[in-house]
Amino acid sequence: MVAAFKERLRQINPGYVKFHTLQTLQLNLGDRCNLSCRHCHVGASPRGEKVMGREVMETVAALLTRRPGTILDITGGCPELNPLFRHLVEMTAGLSPRRMVRSNLTVIDEPGMEWLTRFYREQGLVIVASLPCYQEENVDRQRGGGVFGRSIAALQQLNAMGYGKELELNLVYNPGGDFVAGSQRHLEAAYKKELLERYGIHFNNLFTITNAPIGRFREYLEAQGAYDRYLNQLATRFNPDAAGNIMCRTLVSVDWKGFLYNCDFNQAIGLPITGDDGSILKIDDLESAARTGTDLFLAQHCYCCTAGEGSSCTGALAV
Ligand code: SF4
Numbered sequence: 449m450v451a452a453f454k455e456r457l458r459q460i461n462p463g464y465v466k467f468h469t470l471q472t473l474q475l476n477l478g479d480r481c482n483l484s485c486r487h488c489h490v491g492a493s494p495r496g497e498k499v500m501g502r503e504v505m506e507t508v509a510a511l512l513t514r515r516p517g518t519i520l521d522i523t524g525g526c527p528e529l530n531p532l533f534r535h536l537v538e539m540t541a542g543l544s545p546r547r548m549v550r551s552n553l554t555v556i557d558e559p560g561m562e563w564l565t566r567f568y569r570e571q572g573l574v575i576v577a578s579l580p581c582y583q584e585e586n587v588d589r590q591r592g593g594g595v596f597g598r599s600i601a602a603l604q605q606l607n608a609m610g611y612g613k614e615l616e617l618n619l620v621y622n623p624g625g626d627f628v629a630g631s632q633r634h635l636e637a638a639y640k641k642e643l644l645e646r647y648g649i650h651f652n653n654l655f656t657i658t659n660a661p662i663g664r665f666r667e668y669l670e671a672q673g674a675y676d677r678y679l680n681q682l683a684t685r686f687n688p689d690a691a692g693n694i695m696c697r698t699l700v701s702v703d704w705k706g707f708l709y710n711c712d713f714n715q716a717i718g719l720p721i722t723g724d725d726g727s728i729l730k731i732d733d734l735e736s737a738a739r740t741g742t743d744l745f746l747a748q749h750c751y752c753c754t755a756g757e758g759s760s761c762t763g764a765l766a767v
Pocket residue numbers: 481482483484485487488489490491492493524525526552578
């Protein structure tokens with residue numbers, strides 16, 4: 449039996465189960481994606497029907513105007529496939545010191561997306577791109593046939609535009625199965641060597657992200673009879689040094705309808721931030737959701753954030 453995650457954190461420091469300060473607003477533009485990866489925690493696919501609309505985006509832009517130091521982290525699904533993606537990016541220009549887009553890279557060569565890489569550059573977006581391995585067979589097994597080759601071509605195109613040099617390009621590694629990532633520093637060195645030697649690719653940082661046992665990845669674990677073993681593994685590898693740095697202490701996640709969550713994983717399992725009266729908070733309630741000392745909504749899947757070196761949307765937490 450795995451101990452309750454929240455209690456485990458509280459025992460180390462009661463402050464660790466509470467919100468600290470808002471640094472990052474993460475927007476999930478919906479579950480539409482050109483891929484259908486095996487580990488996808490949001491269950492995204494080309495059939496995704498959740499699509500963030502104009503009203504939520506405009507509220508976000510107004511919020512950024514009032515909170516000018518807030519980092520904007522744009523994710524999905526495949527955020528670029530939201531028909532209002534360009535509108536959102538143009539509307540938030542100059543309102544945030546750092547705007548990140550989580551790209552699956554393959555969207556770059558989809559028909560009708562020829563404008564995309566130039567647009568990234570013109571808008572000065574930071575690219576955070578999924579590449580779960582530098583070996584073709586591992587990427588294609590996890591993400592689908594041909595994805596590795598398309599990703600490499602996209603990275604070369606981004607490099608040619610200055611990404612990985614004067615513009616920031618970060619890659620995301622996630623384990624290809626039910627295990628915890630190794631050292632982020634060592635993996636980054638291996639990625640840099642292999643991608644440069646084989647394909648001439650440069651990038652800035654590698655973020656290691658542990659798979660959360662939810663969504664399509666949970667279904668996969670259950671089909672293998674490996675769910676309990678994986679959760680146990682995460683709990684056994686609990687790292688107290690990562691515990692105080694869990695990203696939900698400084699990040700709020702917004703879904704396509706404007707509802708608020710402590711992170712994208714909570715969003716995927718339908719565990720929203722609620723107010724004192726039990727109502728689900730929306731983007732207009734951000735000030736109360738992001739108040740210092742507010743309780744976080746934590747559950748057992750949270751062990752993915754504290755295993756090994758820890759894990760967050762910007763990589764390891766205790767390196
Ligand atoms: S993991 Fe990313 S690229 Fe793969 S289906 Fe999910 S949203 Fe799309």
